[in-house]
Amino acid sequence: MGITVGIIGCGSIAKLRHAPEYQANPYVDEIVFFDHNLERAVELAKEFGGRAVGTVEELFSDPTIVAVSDCSSNEAHHISSSHALLSGKHVLCEKPLAINVEYAEKILQAQTISGKKLMVDHNQRFTKAHQKAKDIIEKKELGEVLTFKTSFGHQGPESWGVDKSNATWFFKKERSHSGVAGDLGIHKIDLIHYLLDDEIEEVHAFHGVLDKVDENGKHIEVCDNVVCALKTKKGRLGTAAFSWTYYGSEDNSTTIYCQKGIIKIYHHPKNQLIIEMKDGGVVNYELEPIQTNDNQTSTGVIDSFIDSILQDKEPAVTGEQALASLKVIEKIIGY
Structure with missing residues (x-):
């Protein structure tokens, strides 16, 4: 039943x-x-x-x-x-x-x-490439993580929302609140916390409305671009960019720089995970393409949620973890 x-x-x-x-x-x-x-x-x-x-x-x-x-x-x-x-x-x-x-x-x-x-x-945790990267980092196969950079950008929610209109609620301050930061940015903040088993503590960020307009032709009330520098509790340094104005293919890539090499995630359409070793060796992993607005595949989120209920175990992404990511977004947008 x-x-x-x-x-x-x-x-x-x-x-x-x-x-x-x-x-x-x-x-x-x-x-x-x-x-x-x-x-x-x-x-x-x-x-x-x-x-x-x-x-x-x-x-x-x-x-x-x-x-x-x-x-x-x-x-x-x-x-x-x-x-x-x-x-x-x-x-x-x-x-x-x-x-x-x-x-x-x-x-x-x-x-x-x-x-x-x-x-x-926070569905990015469930992709095979991100889980493989976490495994490599946890086992210290490339030594300690030193720095990172991550980005998430596409053409904007008006091309994805149910009405396909720039009257979308994502553009309204009272409903969306944090614009692209809360829409795309929070995914990557959560991902960095997950991959590095760490938490972003310090933030320096720029955000602004560079191009998006609402149904009246006026600039939207929330940011459409964010660029930030980040420092974690364990002292790792990184950069992040989030955008609704990448008017070409979606960018959902992350790079983790370690002592013995580099982990490149979702930089290549076929090899979703690429390890570049300090000594020049390269390992390519062909895992699964990232889910995009144009390529809807199963995220694994629902199965994980149902499993946590049936097995009575802690969910894969807890409220406390989501709160930690939200705190970073508040620092990024400054309100």
Whole structure:
């Protein structure tokens, strides 16, 4: 007998990732959809063989629903995730955990009170190339990590969002809050924390609106580009760039510089992991392509979330880890 799950928010992330991955999971029997736009919920219910509810309260009060994906927009996470937890549901929350640290801490409090699982969708941890890189770093195959650089950029959320419009909520300060920093940047901050088993402590950053305009032709209210220098608690130094204005192919690459060589991740379309040794040797790993907006593959996030519930174990990405990444984003954007 499988479990019933709920999805709050029926935009692109629910349609392209959460719903199909729940549908493919052998332990999930039914998906219940809620969106403020009922038509969207009904549409996804038809597509994935679930059912739609007219109010979020129906979803929270339904005793058959064991777990919930919070795919609402950023400003609503602390409300919907907290309510779901306090209603006795396990929660998988989209990133960022909340629009600020204060709201994120409210979700963690709700999780403590409820005793339910809280996982955050930092899906970069689950790719084979990142997991292989972590293994190499942990085993010190190239010695200690010294420095790093990471970037995440594409053409912007207006080409990916459900409406394909520059009226997207990602461009609105009251809803997105941190622009490209909270959309793409937080993924790479979490990734660096994960790969290095470390935490970014000091930040020097520039951010700005360089090109994006809203539906009225005015510059958007949140940053579309970030460039920063970072220092970790263990003393590693690195740089990071996040952008919604990479008007070509997506860049989702990371380089880790170690004492005995370099780890290049997602620099090459075929060899997703490349090790360049100090002595000139090169090792190429052909693992799997990175998931992009144009290439939707299973992230492994949903399977991991369901497994943590069924096996009663700590989720692969905890609320505390997501909070640590959010603290760095707050330092980067300065509010």
